[in-house]
Amino acid sequence: MTASRDRTNEFQSVVQLMRGRLSNGAASGAAASASEQHSPAKARLHQRSQFNQLARRVGADLKSTCAKVEKLALLAKRQSLFDDRVPEIQELTYIVRQDLNALNQAIGSLQEVSRNGQSQFQQQQQQQSRTHSNSVVLALQTQLANMSDRFRNVLETRTETLKQNAARREQFSATSSTVDLLAKPSLLAQDDELHRTSSDVAIDMSGAEGNWRRQQQALLDQNEDYLNSRADTMRNIEQTMVDLGQIFQQLATIVREQDEMVQRIDASVDQTTINVEGAHAELLKFFKTVSSNRRLMLKVFGVLIVFFVIFVVFLS
Amino acid sequence: MRLYSLQLVYKQDNRVTPLVAAHDLSSFGFFERKTAKEFMDFTGKLIVERSAPDSGRSQVPEQSYICHCFVRNDKLAGICISDSEYPARVAQSLLSQVLIDVYTCSQAQFKQLEAELARYQDPKKADTLSKVQGDVNDTKAIMTQTMENLLDRGEKLDDLVARSDALSAQSKAFYETAKRTRRCCNAL
Numbered sequence: 001m002t003a004s005r006d007r008t009n010e011f012q013s014v015v016q017l018m019r020g021r022l023s024n025g026a027a028s029g030a031a032a033s034a035s036e037q038h039s040p041a042k043a044r045l046h047q048r049s050q051f052n053q054l055a056r057r058v059g060a061d062l063k064s065t066c067a068k069v070e071k072l073a074l075l076a077k078r079q080s081l082f083d084d085r086v087p088e089i090q091e092l093t094y095i096v097r098q099d100l101n102a103l104n105q106a107i108g109s110l111q112e113v114s115r116n117g118q119s120q121f122q123q124q125q126q127q128q129s130r131t132h133s134n135s136v137v138l139a140l141q142t143q144l145a146n147m148s149d150r151f152r153n154v155l156e157t158r159t160e161t162l163k164q165n166a167a168r169r170e171q172f173s174a175t176s177s178t179v180d181l182l183a184k185p186s187l188l189a190q191d192d193e194l195h196r197t198s199s200d201v202a203i204d205m206s207g208a209e210g211n212w213r214r215q216q217q218a219l220l221d222q223n224e225d226y227l228n229s230r231a232d233t234m235r236n237i238e239q240t241m242v243d244l245g246q247i248f249q250q251l252a253t254i255v256r257e258q259d260e261m262v263q264r265i266d267a268s269v270d271q272t273t274i275n276v277e278g279a280h281a282e283l284l285k286f287f288k289t290v291s292s293n294r295r296l297m298l299k300v301f302g303v304l305i306v307f308f309v310i311f312v313v314f315l316s
Numbered sequence: 317m318r319l320y321s322l323q324l325v326y327k328q329d330n331r332v333t334p335l336v337a338a339h340d341l342s343s344f345g346f347f348e349r350k351t352a353k354e355f356m357d358f359t360g361k362l363i364v365e366r367s368a369p370d371s372g373r374s375q376v377p378e379q380s381y382i383c384h385c386f387v388r389n390d391k392l393a394g395i396c397i398s399d400s401e402y403p404a405r406v407a408q409s410l411l412s413q414v415l416i417d418v419y420t421c422s423q424a425q426f427k428q429l430e431a432e433l434a435r436y437q438d439p440k441k442a443d444t445l446s447k448v449q450g451d452v453n454d455t456k457a458i459m460t461q462t463m464e465n466l467l468d469r470g471e472k473l474d475d476l477v478a479r480s481d482a483l484s485a486q487s488k489a490f491y492e493t494a495k496r497t498r499r500c501c502n503a504l
Contacts, residue, residue, distance in 0.1 A: 223372045229405040233445050240452045247459045254466055261473045268480035275487035279494040286498035 006052040006136070013045040013052075020045075048129065051113050055136050058106045062143050065099040069151050072096060076158040089158065096151055103144055111137050318343060320381065320397045321356045322410070322433045324418065325364050327393045332361050338429040340437065359383060360395035367393075373408050386411040392418060406439040406446060 020042055072092045114133035323337040337357060341349045363376055363385050376383045382400055384407040387393040394411040414432060436442045440450050 222374050226373050226405060226408045229403075230409075230445065233405070233449060237445070237449050237452055240449075240456055244452065244456055244459060247456070247463060251459070251463060251466060254463075254470065258466075258470050258473055261470075261477050265473070265476050265480045268477070268484045272480065272484040272487045275484065275491045279487065279491035282491065282494035282498050286494065289498065 006056050009132075010049055010052045013049050017042065017045050017049075047113070047116075051110065051133060054106065054110050054113060055140065058103060058110060058140050061099065061103055061106065062140065062147065065096060065103065066143075066147050068092060068096050068099065069147055069154060073150070073154045073157070076154050076161060093155070100144070100148055100151070107137065107140050107144065110140070317401045317437075317439060318399050319402065319407070319410075319433055319437055320399070321353075321360070321395075322397075322414065322429055323357065323360045323395045324414065324429070325361065325393050325395065327364050327369065327387060327391050330365060332364050332393075334361060336429050338433045340433055356397050360385075360397065364393045364395060373411075375404055382407075384408055384411060386415065388415055403439055403446075406436070406443040409443055409445075410436050 072089065075089050075092065114130070114137060319340060320343075321337065321339040324335045326333045326335055334357065337360075339353050339356065341352055344352045359378070360383065363383055364387065367374060367385060367387055369387060369391070370389065371387055374385050374387075376385065377400070380400055381397055382402070382404070384396045384398065384404060385393065386395075386408060392415055394415050396407045396411055398407055410432065414429065417428065440446050
């Protein structure tokens with residue numbers, strides 16, 4: 001909306017410029033007074049067009065930075081446990097911060113231009129254009145403030161997500177990642193400071209304080225690193241021992257189950273032995289009866305044949 | 317993974333007096349050894365000079381070496397120069413150990429320092445934490461192997477149960493047949 005208003009003004013100024021140029025070219029000789037009369041107007045127009053161009057550029061930059069902030073918000077929200085797009089997010093954060101800086105400076109220069117342009121001329125028409133440029137600058141500043149607000153929210157959500165991820169990772173693997181979180185709060189603190197002490201235009205991005213804090217953190221980190229690594233090793237050892245305990249218990253259970261199987265095998269084999277022994281005995285008896293029966297049979301048959309013979313002799 | 321030198325110094329208001337030092341220069345060429353030794357001493361002294369009296373533990377990486385430094389509160393400081401693979405934790409614990417032992421003996425300290433340096437060349441064996449961790453890991457590997465063996469045994473036992481069941485059934489059938497044979501074919 002800012003851009004469209006600017007364009008109309010610019011069109012008018014361009015038209016007047018062309019008219020002035022035409023009149024200048026037509027009356028070149030006696031155009032001293034005419035050119036003098038036109039030159040302040042031309043200068044004024046020139047300033048107006050410059051202001052409008054700057055404002056338009058600032059508006060376009062604001063829009064693109066807004067889109068980037070939205071993308072950053074999306075990325076920060078969908079941080080899952082394993083799909084970490086950390087380098088992208090950091091790059092985007094850096095780019096957005098640069099853009100905010102540039103926009104800051106651009107709006108500052110815009111304000112300068114509008115103020116300079118109006119300080120030279122004291123005519124009644126200037127009143128309207130002054131209010132107009134003031135409102136333009138104000139609108140741009142409010143948009144910038146809104147966007148930096150949103151940027152800060154995005155950073156906060158990202159810290160939240162990181163913390164949640166770390167908690168979930170700790171739950172699953174029982175290791176700590178305290179060092180990760182140390183960097184993020186200092187970043188946020190930096191952002192908080194610069195947003196708290198900022199007027200809308202003079203957002204002071206002094207990184208010096210943040211650097212000192214980072215150095216202090218690094219020193220503390222080095223001192224704590226040794227203790228942290230010892231604690232980590234201890235935790236690892238403890239975890240391995242717990243695992244070992246579980247393995248031993250499982251071992252005992254499986255051995256007890258297998259004991260039952262062994263006893264079944266034992267019983268079956270015993271049964272088999274008994275059966276085979278019994279069958280063997282039966283067969284022996286059978287063999288004995290078979291071998292001993294023949295004598296009996298012979299004797300019995302012999303008696304029968306004698307009886308047969310007597311019967312036949314007696315009857316015939 | 318090697319340690320190159322171990323030095324103890326006394327830091328007193330920006331002046332550093334070296335007390336004892338031990339070096340292991342076997343990885344350098346014969347002619348470089350002297351310069352390497354001097355360089356390591358100098359680096360150690362410089363680092364202790366530049367570090368604040370209460371900075372505690374710090375690591376300073378050089379080209380391919382890391383210089384571990386431990387400045388204690390009672391102005392004693394220890395420097396240990398190792399290559400980049402040596403675990404920092406073990407180096408720092410070595411420094412703490414050595415600095416504690418300073419108070420126990422004075423004359424035989426040099427030999428002791430050499431012995432400690434030689435012992436800590438293999439970080440897995442010397443440092444208690446690493447040793448325990450290594451042992452526990454080995455035990456875990458052995459136990460996993462045992463579990464696998466046990467599961468194999470279970471499979472074989474299953475097989476044996478089935479076969480012995482079949483065997484006992486067949487022997488029973490054999491016994492029945494024998495009995496029947498005796499009963500029925502008796503008359504013949």
